[in-house]
Each structure stands twice: as C-alpha cells, then as structure tokens.
Amino acid sequence: MMKRLLLLFLGCVGYFTSQAQIAQVNPAAAPVEDSAALAKAADLALLADKLYKAGLEAISQKEYRTAVIDLDSAIALQPTFEQAFMGRAAAYLELKEVQRAIDDYSKVVALNEKNAQAYFSRGRAKYQLQDKAGAAADYQLSLAADLNFYQALYHRGGLHFENGDYKAAVEDYSGVIKINARNGYAYHDRGTAKRLLNDQEGALADYRKAIEVNPDIAIAYVSLGNYKLGKKDYMGAIEEFSRAIERKKDYSLAYNNRGRAKFETGDYSGALADFTKAVQLNPQSAFAFNNRAAAKYKLQDYRGALEDCNSAVQLNPEYGYAYFNRGNAKEMLRDASACQDWEKAVTLKVPAAQAYLLFCPEK
Known part of the structure; x- marks a missing residue:
C-alpha cells in the first residue's frame, strides 16, 4: 500500500513539475512582448489624439x-x-x-x-x-444609417424644392418637424412649398409657426411681409419687413421689399432710402437697382434713374423691366433711344412696354 501511494505521489510530482516547466517556457516571454506593443500603441494613440x-x-x-x-x-x-x-x-x-x-x-x-x-x-x-x-444619394444613405438624422431630410427637401417637386418637399419638411418640432426653418420652407402649391392658408400658418418656435428667424418675417404685400396690405407688410431688419441688420432683401411696400403707399423718399440700403448691402442685385430707379423716377431724378437702370441691365442683360424703366427715363431726358429700350422690353415679355411703342416713329 505504501509503495502504491509513493508511486502515485511521484506521478503527481511529475505532473506538477511538467506544468511548472510549461509555465516557465510558454507564457513567460509572450506577456512581456504584448505589454510593450500595447504600451507603444497607447503612446501612438495619445499622440494622434493630441494632433x-x-x-x-x-x-x-x-x-x-x-x-x-x-x-x-x-x-x-x-x-x-x-x-x-x-x-x-x-x-x-x-x-x-x-x-x-x-x-x-x-x-x-x-x-x-x-x-x-x-x-x-x-x-x-x-x-x-x-x-x-x-448629394441626393448621400442624403438617402445618411437616412439609411440613421432614420432620425433630420438634417439629411431637410436638405433632401431642399433638393426637391429646387427641382420643382413641392409636394415631395412638403413631405420631407414634415418629416423634419416630426423629428424636431422646434425647427423653425423647416416650418418656413414647408410654408413656401405650400404657397407654390397654391395652399396660401397653409403657407401662412407655417410662417407664423416658424416665428412661434424661433422668433429670430428673419426670413419668416420677410415671407409674411410678401404675403401681405400680395394682399395689398402695405402697412402690414412694412411692419413685417421691419421686424426682419430688426433681427438681421444686413438683410438686403428685407430692405428691398420694404422699399417696394413704401413705394406702393406713395412714400417715394422712404422707398428710395430702403432701395439705397439694399444696393449698398448687395451691389449685385439688379432688382434693387431697378427699384431704386423707379423711386428716383417718381422723384423726378431722371438722370439718377437712368444710371440705376444701366447698372441693372449690366448685372442682368435679360431683365426686361430694367429696359422698360430705362426707356421711361430716357423719354424724360429727350433721348430718342428710349424706343429701342421699349422694343427690347417687349421681346423680354414686358406687356406694358407695347403701349409705349405707339409713340415711337415707324422704321
């Protein structure tokens, strides 16, 4: 019995000795090497993060x-x-x-x-x-990666709008609002798409909602002003354009459109001041130059009107109303080339110019 126990014990000693030798050979070198590699990787990661x-x-x-x-x-x-x-x-x-x-x-x-x-x-x-x-494909991929990434939805709506697909634009802007109900620009842009779909009341509601969720969204006041301008509510329009200017002091379009409303009320001096500000803020706006020319014409500054029409035509050679107004200024300055401008205006689809050609000598 004692001999058997001794043999068993010696067998165990052999087993433990064998395992000890394995422990000394296998894991001893590898952890040291892995630790060094890990330390180096950590240093590189830290340096990359600093950079x-x-x-x-x-x-x-x-x-x-x-x-x-x-x-x-x-x-x-x-x-x-x-x-x-x-x-x-x-x-x-x-x-x-x-x-x-x-x-x-x-x-x-x-x-x-x-x-x-x-x-x-x-x-x-x-x-x-x-x-x-x-761009459209990438916006779609963005939404596939994250259905709630409303920025991609908003910009996709903008592409639909540019392509004249206003119904699809409305759907995308509505999707943005569903995800982010405080996005004033989505309400505004949906309103403009609705307006172009002849949903005037829906547009008006969206413009007002845009201002409700974001009182500083200047473009929404401009859109409300344009709505009132179309309804011939000139004083109401002036108020909206003024609110836009309060929020964005360098808003050329707001000055231009407020000038248009003032012009309709007969306040030509006020209109001139607004159109001048619009031109100063955006010297590339043919519309602002043409509008200022109209105000100068009403104030009997025909030479100034002519100069502004020249600027408008130079900026946009296909701007029919600039030719029409330049013809009117030339007529007051007794410039016979007025007829050429009216003829050009007719070719550019300005119906009012046709009547003026009746006063021109036949060729």
Missing part, C-alpha cells in the same frame, strides 16, 4: 492649412481615426478643396458605414460641385 485636438484648434482659429498638417499627422499615426478624417474634410472645405473633402468623407464611411454625419457632409460637398444627384 487631432491641435487640428481642431487650428480650425477654430481659421488656420486651415495648419489644421490639415496636424490632422495628416494624426491619420498617419492612426489610419482608422474617423474623427481626424472628418476634421480634415472640414478644413479642406474651408480651403475650397471640395473634392479632397469628399475623398475624406468617403474614407470615413468605408471605415464606418453607419456614420450618418459623414454621408450627409459628403452630400453637401457634392452639392457644392453641382452634383445634385450625388
């Missing part, structure tokens, strides 16, 4: 080229650093290097096909390059 944050800081300081350099380095250290690609794309957009931004967003979605923001941002970049079909 990423430096890149974001450079963007905030509008030092976009510096940002690209920092983010390049972060990506070199961490080739799968999604947010670094996103940041670099943002810097490229500021540098007007739009295709490079698109390439970076593409790298992000290759790394993470669920990144709704990347699809959306790539769509906006494609839109800048006039690739509206590509």
